[in-house]
Amino acid sequence: MTDQTPQVRLERAKGASRAIAALTSDDKARALEAIAVALETNAAPIIDANALDIARGRADGIGESLIDRLRLDERRVAALASAVRQVAALPDPVGRVVGGHRMPNGVSLEQVRVPFGVVGAIYEARPNVTVDIAALALRSGNAVVLRGGSAALESNTVLVRVMREALERAGITPEAVQTVDDFGRDGAKALMHGRGFIDVLVPRGSAGLIETVVTESTVPVIETGAGNVHILLDESAPDDWARDIVVNAKVQRPSVCNAVETVLVHRQAAPRLIPLVASALQSEGVAVHGDDIVAGLVSNVIPATEEDWATEYLSLDVAIKVVDSLDEALDHIRRYSTGHTESIISTDSRNIERFLAEVDSAVVMANASTRFTDGAEFGFGAEVGISTQKLHARGPMGLAELTSTKWLARGSGQTRG
Amino acid sequence: MTDQTPQVRLERAKGASRAIAALTSDDKARALEAIAVALETNAAPIIDANALDIARGRADGIGESLIDRLRLDERRVAALASAVRQVAALPDPVGRVVGGHRMPNGVSLEQVRVPFGVVGAIYEARPNVTVDIAALALRSGNAVVLRGGSAALESNTVLVRVMREALERAGITPEAVQTVDDFGRDGAKALMHGRGFIDVLVPRGSAGLIETVVTESTVPVIETGAGNVHILLDESAPDDWARDIVVNAKVQRPSVCNAVETVLVHRQAAPRLIPLVASALQSEGVAVHGDDIVAGLVSNVIPATEEDWATEYLSLDVAIKVVDSLDEALDHIRRYSTGHTESIISTDSRNIERFLAEVDSAVVMANASTRFTDGAEFGFGAEVGISTQKLHARGPMGLAELTSTKWLARGSGQTRG
Numbered sequence: 001m002t003d004q005t006p007q008v009r010l011e012r013a014k015g016a017s018r019a020i021a022a023l024t025s026d027d028k029a030r031a032l033e034a035i036a037v038a039l040e041t042n043a044a045p046i047i048d049a050n051a052l053d054i055a056r057g058r059a060d061g062i063g064e065s066l067i068d069r070l071r072l073d074e075r076r077v078a079a080l081a082s083a084v085r086q087v088a089a090l091p092d093p094v095g096r097v098v099g100g101h102r103m104p105n106g107v108s109l110e111q112v113r114v115p116f117g118v119v120g121a122i123y124e125a126r127p128n129v130t131v132d133i134a135a136l137a138l139r140s141g142n143a144v145v146l147r148g149g150s151a152a153l154e155s156n157t158v159l160v161r162v163m164r165e166a167l168e169r170a171g172i173t174p175e176a177v178q179t180v181d182d183f184g185r186d187g188a189k190a191l192m193h194g195r196g197f198i199d200v201l202v203p204r205g206s207a208g209l210i211e212t213v214v215t216e217s218t219v220p221v222i223e224t225g226a227g228n229v230h231i232l233l234d235e236s237a238p239d240d241w242a243r244d245i246v247v248n249a250k251v252q253r254p255s256v257c258n259a260v261e262t263v264l265v266h267r268q269a270a271p272r273l274i275p276l277v278a279s280a281l282q283s284e285g286v287a288v289h290g291d292d293i294v295a296g297l298v299s300n301v302i303p304a305t306e307e308d309w310a311t312e313y314l315s316l317d318v319a320i321k322v323v324d325s326l327d328e329a330l331d332h333i334r335r336y337s338t339g340h341t342e343s344i345i346s347t348d349s350r351n352i353e354r355f356l357a358e359v360d361s362a363v364v365m366a367n368a369s370t371r372f373t374d375g376a377e378f379g380f381g382a383e384v385g386i387s388t389q390k391l392h393a394r395g396p397m398g399l400a401e402l403t404s405t406k407w408l409a410r411g412s413g414q415t416r417g
Numbered sequence: 418m419t420d421q422t423p424q425v426r427l428e429r430a431k432g433a434s435r436a437i438a439a440l441t442s443d444d445k446a447r448a449l450e451a452i453a454v455a456l457e458t459n460a461a462p463i464i465d466a467n468a469l470d471i472a473r474g475r476a477d478g479i480g481e482s483l484i485d486r487l488r489l490d491e492r493r494v495a496a497l498a499s500a501v502r503q504v505a506a507l508p509d510p511v512g513r514v515v516g517g518h519r520m521p522n523g524v525s526l527e528q529v530r531v532p533f534g535v536v537g538a539i540y541e542a543r544p545n546v547t548v549d550i551a552a553l554a555l556r557s558g559n560a561v562v563l564r565g566g567s568a569a570l571e572s573n574t575v576l577v578r579v580m581r582e583a584l585e586r587a588g589i590t591p592e593a594v595q596t597v598d599d600f601g602r603d604g605a606k607a608l609m610h611g612r613g614f615i616d617v618l619v620p621r622g623s624a625g626l627i628e629t630v631v632t633e634s635t636v637p638v639i640e641t642g643a644g645n646v647h648i649l650l651d652e653s654a655p656d657d658w659a660r661d662i663v664v665n666a667k668v669q670r671p672s673v674c675n676a677v678e679t680v681l682v683h684r685q686a687a688p689r690l691i692p693l694v695a696s697a698l699q700s701e702g703v704a705v706h707g708d709d710i711v712a713g714l715v716s717n718v719i720p721a722t723e724e725d726w727a728t729e730y731l732s733l734d735v736a737i738k739v740v741d742s743l744d745e746a747l748d749h750i751r752r753y754s755t756g757h758t759e760s761i762i763s764t765d766s767r768n769i770e771r772f773l774a775e776v777d778s779a780v781v782m783a784n785a786s787t788r789f790t791d792g793a794e795f796g797f798g799a800e801v802g803i804s805t806q807k808l809h810a811r812g813p814m815g816l817a818e819l820t821s822t823k824w825l826a827r828g829s830g831q832t833r834g
Contacts, residue, residue: 103796200808215635238830252832358435360823372831377520378526390637392809409783409785410783411783415669
């Protein structure tokens with residue numbers, strides 16, 4: 001495909017998007033089943049290509065956790081196929097009537113869900129995202145243009161080829177799935193500046209990648225991701241809820257965006273809760289960064305600096321800070337939160353309602369683990385990402401968030417008076 | 418206010434947005450009533466300031482149609498106050514529960530409408546937009562930062578001062594209404610790059626202004642406006658519907674975005690419909706630009722060039738083109754439409770349904786005038802603009818489109834398994 005430009009790929013996706021938008025739900029489910037089968041059948045070449053990426057990654061000295069994210073083995077390829085089948089089984093949002101009425105003059109107005117057209121995705125070296133995003137885009141009637149991390153180039157090339165061949169065998173235009181990986185930085189640029197070709201661009205990855213995409217793009221972007229997540233232990237927080245929720249939110253999966261990063265503790269509850277919560281965390285291997293009060297109540301506390309309050313650790317680290325009041329907690333959250341998820345642990349309904357009303361985040365919780373901010377937990381069946389912006393989608397995004405709407409008006413000769 | 422920077426204004430709006438978001442519907446209605454009264458009371462200084470803008474406009478040689486858009490007289494100031502009262506009477510979208518369910522573990526999930534926070538607006542020399550956008554933003558619980566055209570600087574300065582004083586008298590922070598007009602181009606730049614301060618930016622005006630804002634902005638933008646609107650007269654189009662709808666769509670108000678610009682006519686219907694429709698248009702003073710077939714059927718046809726198909730005339734001009742088939746019409750629309758509104762005139766239900774399904778525009782009509790694409794006609798009571806993009810809002814935007822949502826989760830100690 002080296003004789004092509006990235007722009008040609010965008011044009012082909014745009015051309016294919018009309019055919020994909022016209023597919024029935026059954027057609028789309030069939031196409032995804034064909035992709036799932038093809039992934040299973042082609043497990044060997046996929047794993048072989050992935051081995052090349054891993055060898056190059058090791059030669060380049062990338063870390064073990066990145067190597068792990070990059071790796072595809074038999075089990076993971078099977079999981080990819082299974083995820084595609086799950087997406088195929090989801091209700092199709094396209095065609096759903098979401099509004100409408102009859103105008104006084106008799107014109108019937110109907111607002112219906114329609115595909116965006118072409119979804120772009122820019123992400124890092126996780127080959128599973130290649131398949132996930134393609135499946136979600138196709139299920140919601142969109143064509144897709146993919147730009148994955150260069151460290152996964154060999155894997156992504158084979159995955160895209162396998163998906164395109166599967167579409168072709170299912171009688172559906174393979175041009176609906178495009179990659180611009182082979183153009184490197186120019187591929188990403190073409191996506192970000194693809195006005196008229198890319199209807200929405202979804203960046204997935206580090207805060208730096210997202211910032212670049214948001215800043216550079218002239219196409220509409222849905223910002224996903226970064227989570228500097230807070231839990232506030234209010235004066236009335238019960239011991240067990242405080243301990244269990246903080247430990248769950250930090251330890252169950254520390255590398256993800258809905259894991260807690262800073263715990264704020266009301267001064268009146270500090271002597272009761274901090275030793276309890278900190279020791280529970282430390283016994284799970286968590287490094288506690290804290291202010292002076294925390295250090296006076298617990299041993300082995302790393303002194304917290306301004307930087308700790310702003311850091312999304314994504315690791316077995318947590319920052320703990322004592323606050324004098326709910327207002328101070330709200331101020332701290334306003335200053336440092338990335339608007340992803342915050343939770344208050346409290347039995348004081350007045351404080352709970354103030355927290356729910358005043359915290360300006362995609363998901364605001366009372367007495368629940370921040371780990372629940374997740375498309376599957378929210379019942380969406382699949383997750384495109386977690387939007388931390390306010391336009392179009394906020395919080396976990398399901399298939400419906402990969403669609404737009406259009407108005408259909410049916411009249412019988414009406415004109416405007 | 419000359420000692421300030423545009424950034425300070427953005428920060429003040431952001432600060433004020435918390436208080437505005439917390440207002441009840443009644444508070445907000447009261448604030449808008451105070452603004453309406455203040456506009457009426459201050460009609461004289463508003464008109465005096467406007468006279469300065471008009472004098473400068475004349476000295477700068479701007480055209481009469483721009484002068485007319487710029488002008489505020491007694492009647493127009495009264496209309497501004499009346500529009501503010503209409504917005505005050507609209508149902509408040511904030512707090513509406515739009516989704517939710519109970520998770521299997523008992524956590525209650527609720528998706529509620531919340532204000533964006535700070536709405537930015539960049540527009541041209543129409544001082545009524547200053548008041549309209551401020552009223553819509555406040556009604557939906559948002560602070561607002563305004564940047565109007567420099568030709569309306571004196572008018573806007575007084576309008577903003579009057580609105581701020583009214584808020585203050587109503588006991589509401591005046592910082593919720595900000596202008597950056599006095600910083601000229603730097604004010605617009607601050608808005609477009611106000612990440613973390615401007616939650617959504619709405620450009621209103623010419624295609625050039627919108628293009629600049631979309632391309633330069635790093636904050637989320639809702640693209641509004643340009644309408645290269647088509648009507649297709651299908652083979653089966655009844656004489657009266659074809660004539661009445663095309664004349665209404667072109668003549669009733671030619672300067673607006675939902676006015677028709679190109680009429681496509683099926684070849685089989687051309688001898689029947691083109692003389693009828695073209696003469697009806699010509700008798701209303703419309704200049705007909707047409708292809709060779711049109712010129713062969715009607716006198717006084719201006720030969721149409723490629724440029725005519727792409728032009729949003731916004732005047733008493735129309736382009737007429739003969740097409741061989743529905744497919745050719747769909748291709749033409751795909752190529753030249755700005756995705757605003759298209760209408761087919763036909764009694765063939767198969768062609769109608771294909772047209773409704775395949776035309777990728779915000780509003781797609783059958784047998785109705787394109788002039789119906791309008792917030793008031795759609796029953797929204799007010800209109801923020803007409804979105805021609807697919808993200809967040811598409812078609813006429815009402816108050817709900819100036820809000821986001823957030824998820825509230827209420828638990829009793831739940832953790833993730």
